[in-house]
Structures are given as C-alpha cells and as structure tokens.
Amino acid sequence: MPIFINGREFELKPGETVLEVALRNDIYIPHLCFHPKTGKAGKCRACIVEVEGRRGLLTSCNLVAEEGMKVVTDSKQVKDAQKIIVDLILSSGHHDCLSCEQNGNCELQDAAYYLGIERPSFDLAPAEIETDNSSEFIFVDRSKCISCGRCVEGCTRTVVNEVLNFANRGFETRISFDNELPMGESTCVQCGECVQLCPVGAIIDSRMIGRGRTWELEKVETVCPYCGVGCKLEMHVDRQKNEIIRVTGVEDSPTNEGMLCVKGRYGFDFVSSQDRITTPLIKENGKFRAADWAEVIPYVGKKLKAIKKEFGSDAIAGLTSAKVTNEENFAFQKFMRSEIGTNNVDHCARL
Ligand code: SF4
Ligand code: SF4
Ligand code: SF4
Ligand code: FES
Known part of the structure; x- marks a missing residue:
C-alpha cells in the first residue's frame, strides 16, 4: 500500500522518512x-x-513513512505552525537579506517566502553582530546562524575533521571551532564542507563577498583539475569578467558527494593569474624568452638527443601530470621508455 501526501499516492522506499518521500x-x-x-x-x-x-503535528524529517499513512503538508494548521517556527528563527538573528551573500541561495529565505513571512515579527536578535574573518577562505557570521547543526555534523562525521561543535546553551548557543578559537587559529583544514552544508549565510566563502549575486553567476559543472580522485565540482563564473568566483562540490557525484579539499574548493586563482605561463619559454643567457611550439619542439628534441648521446638515457627524467588524460599519460610514458630509453618517468598531481 502506498503513502498518501496531500491526497496523492506515492510509493515508499524502505526506511524513507515522510520528508524524503x-x-x-x-x-x-x-x-x-x-x-x-x-x-x-x-x-x-x-x-x-x-x-x-x-x-499534534510531527516533524517529517524523522518520521519513518508507513504504508497507508495519510499526511497533510499544506493545511492552514500546518502552515500557521510552520510560520511561527520560521518567524522565530528569522527573528533570532540579523537577517539583512538585501546585503547578504546568500540572498537567492538561502534555505531560510526560501522557507520564509513559501510561508509568506515579509519580515521578522519579534526582536530576538543579539545586540552585537559577531563575525570571524580570521581564516583565509571562510567568513563566519554567527548572527545569521540558526543552530541547525549541519556544519557540526558535516565536520565531525562527513569529513571527520572534528573541529566544529556547539558551545553554550539556549540563546547563548554558538558554533565553536576547537573550543572557542578563532577559525583561523583552529585545526580547521579549510575544506569548506561546513560552507557547503550551511543552509543560510552564516559560513560563507570569503572570496566571493561582493563579487556577484548568485543568480548572476553561470554554473559550470566540471571535474577538479588537481588530483586523480576526480571530484566533480561546479564553478560559479562571472562571464562578463571571465572569472571564477567560487567553487562548490556536486552533491550527487558518487566520487565526492559534494566534498572537496582545500585545493579543489579554493585553489582556482591560477586560472586568471597574470603570472600564468601562456607560451613555451626558452632560457637564454639566464633569462627566459617567449617562443612558439614550432621553435620549441625541434629545440627540445635536439637537446634530448645530445644529452642521451653524451650521458646515456638514464640522465633524462620525465614528469607528467594527473591533470592530463590517461591517454596523454600513456603516450608520455611510452615516449620516455621507447624513445628516450629510460624508466625515469613519474607524475605529480600539482604539475
Ligand atoms: S542568511 Fe538568508 S535569511 Fe539571513 S540574511 Fe542571508 S539571505 Fe536573508
Ligand atoms: S572547513 Fe572543513 S575542517 Fe574547517 S570547520 Fe569547516 S568542515 Fe571543519
Ligand atoms: S550550518 Fe550554518 S546555520 Fe547551521 S549551525 Fe552551522 S553555521 Fe549555523
Ligand atoms: S526538524 Fe525536520 S528539518 Fe529540521
């Protein structure tokens, strides 16, 4: 027998909650x-x-769905009760959506919109806005935190870094890094999983601040260029400036389930760096000069032949990269082994 939600029938999967169905x-x-x-x-x-x-009313996120269960999600009684709850949450923090980086990508804002809450009804926000900008990539605004616990759970169980926890109780409850250290002085590895999981603007990427609203940025799905794990990620791109503003992990990727390391999430500056090498370089008299491939390939071939003749094949080593394809790596090792005649071939994920 199915479950009925708002009068419609739905099939159940074993163990699913009402919210999941x-x-x-x-x-x-x-x-x-x-x-x-x-x-x-x-x-x-x-x-x-x-x-x-x-x-009474029951929380659907921890209510296991049962066959024949009749659930209503949109009655006046349900929506009035949800409205008071969301209103209280909204009233307990400093939620200035107009200037908030999470505007347009905020689950509290979505809930308030769905329930028709225009502005908080109560004045429960703390007198002071407490922010923490001590870490390189992540900005914390505790006055927007709704104590949902997703970041704590994610840091503890998903990425198992065990940096985040809750300190104090009641109105004084606050997220805490290593027992109340500034984030930048804690053992946080800046993986950004807490940023990814936060439903509001309480933990955000600091480098995206003031660089574009979420709806202005084009989302481009791709694979992380760093190591061989191949995490799936989404670049948030400002097309006009041709700049990557932020990176998020793709939640439904079986490879990384939204998780990224600090390099994959925050190491994208090099893409638009002015120092990036865009042509081959030849060193002459201790200085590099730009060259093109037509000049460089025969030049390198001549040098390799000369080294091999004078010092033997094992005087040459080749390093390739995990950022290139398997086929390119295969071709490179083949070249080193059959043309140069050495097993001195390796790769490094950072090349
Ligand atoms: S966290 Fe959400 S609700 Fe709060 S100010 Fe930002 S956008 Fe608005
Ligand atoms: S960035 Fe990673 S390690 Fe640091 S607090 Fe967030 S989840 Fe924990
Ligand atoms: S995920 Fe965000 S809102 Fe939830 S407890 Fe952490 S900082 Fe607060
Ligand atoms: S209590 Fe169910 S989603 Fe928070």
Missing part, C-alpha cells in the same frame, strides 16, 4: 536542519506535518 516527489516542506548527507536532526521543527490518527 515528499522531496523525492517535488512536494516542498520547509526543512532547515535536515540535509541528505547529514541526515535527520529534528532540531529546527520547520518540517512539521499533520498525520491522520496521530496527535
């Missing part, structure tokens, strides 16, 4: 602490629904 079938229920990767948390309460025969 709804989201899989494009039925929106506000949810701020649940994330497919960090799982159910039951913290924000925004995902409450009505279930026939059950007392």
Whole structure:
C-alpha cells in the first residue's frame, strides 16, 4: 500500500522518512536542519506535518513513512505552525537579506517566502553582530546562524575533521571551532564542507563577498583539475569578467558527494593569474624568452638527443601530470621508455 501526501499516492522506499518521500516527489516542506548527507536532526521543527490518527503535528524529517499513512503538508494548521517556527528563527538573528551573500541561495529565505513571512515579527536578535574573518577562505557570521547543526555534523562525521561543535546553551548557543578559537587559529583544514552544508549565510566563502549575486553567476559543472580522485565540482563564473568566483562540490557525484579539499574548493586563482605561463619559454643567457611550439619542439628534441648521446638515457627524467588524460599519460610514458630509453618517468598531481 502506498503513502498518501496531500491526497496523492506515492510509493515508499524502505526506511524513507515522510520528508524524503515528499522531496523525492517535488512536494516542498520547509526543512532547515535536515540535509541528505547529514541526515535527520529534528532540531529546527520547520518540517512539521499533520498525520491522520496521530496527535499534534510531527516533524517529517524523522518520521519513518508507513504504508497507508495519510499526511497533510499544506493545511492552514500546518502552515500557521510552520510560520511561527520560521518567524522565530528569522527573528533570532540579523537577517539583512538585501546585503547578504546568500540572498537567492538561502534555505531560510526560501522557507520564509513559501510561508509568506515579509519580515521578522519579534526582536530576538543579539545586540552585537559577531563575525570571524580570521581564516583565509571562510567568513563566519554567527548572527545569521540558526543552530541547525549541519556544519557540526558535516565536520565531525562527513569529513571527520572534528573541529566544529556547539558551545553554550539556549540563546547563548554558538558554533565553536576547537573550543572557542578563532577559525583561523583552529585545526580547521579549510575544506569548506561546513560552507557547503550551511543552509543560510552564516559560513560563507570569503572570496566571493561582493563579487556577484548568485543568480548572476553561470554554473559550470566540471571535474577538479588537481588530483586523480576526480571530484566533480561546479564553478560559479562571472562571464562578463571571465572569472571564477567560487567553487562548490556536486552533491550527487558518487566520487565526492559534494566534498572537496582545500585545493579543489579554493585553489582556482591560477586560472586568471597574470603570472600564468601562456607560451613555451626558452632560457637564454639566464633569462627566459617567449617562443612558439614550432621553435620549441625541434629545440627540445635536439637537446634530448645530445644529452642521451653524451650521458646515456638514464640522465633524462620525465614528469607528467594527473591533470592530463590517461591517454596523454600513456603516450608520455611510452615516449620516455621507447624513445628516450629510460624508466625515469613519474607524475605529480600539482604539475
Ligand atoms: S542568511 Fe538568508 S535569511 Fe539571513 S540574511 Fe542571508 S539571505 Fe536573508
Ligand atoms: S572547513 Fe572543513 S575542517 Fe574547517 S570547520 Fe569547516 S568542515 Fe571543519
Ligand atoms: S553555521 Fe550554518 S550550518 Fe552551522 S549551525 Fe549555523 S546555520 Fe547551521
Ligand atoms: S528539518 Fe525536520 S526538524 Fe529540521
């Protein structure tokens, strides 16, 4: 027997929650602490629904779906209750959407929009805005944090770096890096998983600040150019300036499930660096000069032949790169072994 949501029938998968069945079938229920990767948390309460025969409203993110269950997600009672919850969350922080980097990409904003909340009804925000810009790539604004716990869960269980936790209780609850150190002085490795999981603008990439609204940036899916793992990522590109503004991991990639390391997520400056080498260079009298391939290839061939003749094949070594294709690496090792006659061939992911 299927489950019924808002009068429509849906098939169940074993172990799925009501929220998961709804989201899989494009039925929106506000949810701020649940994330497919960090799982159910039951913290924000925004995902409450009505279930026939059950007392009160129930959080759908930790309610296992059962055959024959009749669920309502959009009644007045449900939406009024969701509205109060989301309103309280919104009222508890400094949410200035107009100037927030997360504007247009914020799950709290989406929930407020869905429920018709124009502005917070209560004045519960802390008097001071507490920010932390001590780390190189990540900016923290605790006044926007909704204590959903996704970052803590992600840092602890997904990337297993165990830097983030909650300090204090109640209104004083705050995310903490290594027991209240500034982020830049903690053992954080700047992997950015917390940035990726944060539903609001509380932990963001610092280098994207002021460089374009989310809807202005073109999203380009590609594979990380650094190592052989081949993480799938999305570049957020300003086409007019031809610049990469930020990088995010692709959540449904079986290779990396949205996770990236510090190089893949933040090491993209080289793409538009003025110092980038764009032509082959030949060193003459201690100085490099630009050359073209037609000049360089015979020049290198002549040099390699001369070295081989004078010192033997093993005087030559070749380094290739994990950034190029398997076929190119195959061709390179073949060249080193059969043409040069040496096994001195290796690769480095950073080349
Ligand atoms: S975090 Fe979201 S709700 Fe808060 S100011 Fe930013 S966009 Fe608005
Ligand atoms: S950047 Fe990575 S290591 Fe640092 S706090 Fe976030 S999840 Fe943890
Ligand atoms: S920083 Fe973001 S992910 Fe972490 S608890 Fe706050 S709102 Fe949630
Ligand atoms: S998403 Fe269910 S309690 Fe937060």
